[in-house]
Amino acid sequence: MHNINLMRYFLIGDPVEHSLSPLIMNYLFRKYGINAIYHPARVIEDELMDILTSFREIGVRGFNVTMPLKTAILRFLDDLDDSAYTIKAVNTVKNIDEALVGYNTDWIGVLRSLETYRVGDIDTAAVLGAGGAAKASIYALSKISGKVYVLNRTYEKAIALKKKLRELDIEIVPLRYNINNLEMALNDAELVINATPIGMNKWESPIPSRLLREDLYVMDMVYRPLKTKLLNDALDAGARVIDGLWMLITQAAEAFKIWTGIYPDIYRLRRFVLGEIT
Ligand code: NAP
Numbered sequence: 596m597h598n599i600n601l602m603r604y605f606l607i608g609d610p611v612e613h614s615l616s617p618l619i620m621n622y623l624f625r626k627y628g629i630n631a632i633y634h635p636a637r638v639i640e641d642e643l644m645d646i647l648t649s650f651r652e653i654g655v656r657g658f659n660v661t662m663p664l665k666t667a668i669l670r671f672l673d674d675l676d677d678s679a680y681t682i683k684a685v686n687t688v689k690n691i692d693e694a695l696v697g698y699n700t701d702w703i704g705v706l707r708s709l710e711t712y713r714v715g716d717i718d719t720a721a722v723l724g725a726g727g728a729a730k731a732s733i734y735a736l737s738k739i740s741g742k743v744y745v746l747n748r749t750y751e752k753a754i755a756l757k758k759k760l761r762e763l764d765i766e767i768v769p770l771r772y773n774i775n776n777l778e779m780a781l782n783d784a785e786l787v788i789n790a791t792p793i794g795m796n797k798w799e800s801p802i803p804s805r806l807l808r809e810d811l812y813v814m815d816m817v818y819r820p821l822k823t824k825l826l827n828d829a830l831d832a833g834a835r836v837i838d839g840l841w842m843l844i845t846q847a848a849e850a851f852k853i854w855t856g857i858y859p860d861i862y863r864l865r866r867f868v869l870g871e872i873t
Contacts, residue, residue: 602631603653604854607646608661611635615868616659619847622867623859631656640667647671647695657689657854665727672697681762682730687850698853701731704846705788705814706738707861711845712837714786714812715739721780723772723801724790725752728816730760732788737765744780746772748791778806786812794823801825809833818843821873844868 606616612635620633638646643664650658660668665684669675672685673694679685685697720740722732725747733756736743743765747753753769760767770776781787781802793801794817802825807813813829818839826836844865852858 598630600630602629602656604631604633604656605650605658606633606635606661607638607643607658608664609637609639611637611661614661615843615872616661616847618871619844619864619868620659620851623847623851623864626863627855627857627859629855638664640664643667643671650690651693651695655690657687657850659850660686660688662727668697671695678702678734681760682734683759684727684730686846687853689853698850699731699734700846700849700853701728701842702734703849704842704844705732705735707845707849708814708837708841709735709739709786709812711841711861712812712835717785718742719744719784720786720788721746721784722788722790723747723793725749725756725769726790728790729788730756732790732816733760733765733767734763736788737763740765740786742766742768744768744770744776744784746770746776746780748772772801774803777802781806781811785810786814788814788816789823789825790816792817794825795819798824800828802828804828804832807832807834811835812837814842815839816842840865840868 617635624631674696676698679697679699682699687698687700689696717740719742720736721744722729723746745753750771757767757769807829811834813834814837815823816839817823829836848859848861
């Protein structure tokens, strides 16, 4: 018998095969008794218009957007929330009375992850990278920090990012990512966020271990491996560490809330995901 009331949600992007989002969202729909299913769909930029037309036709309730479509999708949406508009990236879309509304929950994920570790108001932070994850981090930091150093391999991108985010209530200091600048920024910062992919292989870290210290919070966006070399080095130095799975879970929890009105228990969700991936 067909389940005619089944609601459909999707993840679009490329690649999507290894994403943990279907595992997370289908678990949440089951756990909260919502008659819905979440599918990954490999979509490239040229297919965006057609896929959105089909989503509208079949009444898709919402979808997540991942690389490389987070910015490309902006022009196809009917409305954006303030953060998506400022960051110029969307990772969550809700179909509200046939209008597709874009949200960015990545920055809220960063903020919730920091809150989980009781990182409250701070003076200075450092972000490594100047891509999408860095932008979301800086937006989150603008709520709790006065100043942020942005260190990037391509210095011009760090400068461009400062311009793009100029309306935020935070001083952004762009720097080239090199050892001297890293040392200077970390000496001044209470928190550092790695928003580069460095660490996805087990032996690399974006920060030499000698620069890590006890009174530093170290957050890594990389979540495979869960304990990166950066986080292991930080633990050895006595620092407090926040792994990338927190952000993955909290940005998903926020998307689930946008769609259903329910903010799930993130500790149970983390236990479930850890059980599935380790
Ligand atoms: P992105 O837009 O492609 O940006 C990548 C950034 O990393 C760029 O600033 C790039 O510098 C820098 N970078 C890359 N390789 C580098 C290297 N070998 N040395 C120095 N800098 C390097 O990517 P993104 O979307 O921001 O994602 C960044 C990382 O965060 C990825 O690993 C992603 O998986 C992770 N992430 C995790 C979550 C989560 O939920 N935990 C969410 C979002 C992203 P250039 O400008 O010089 O190229």
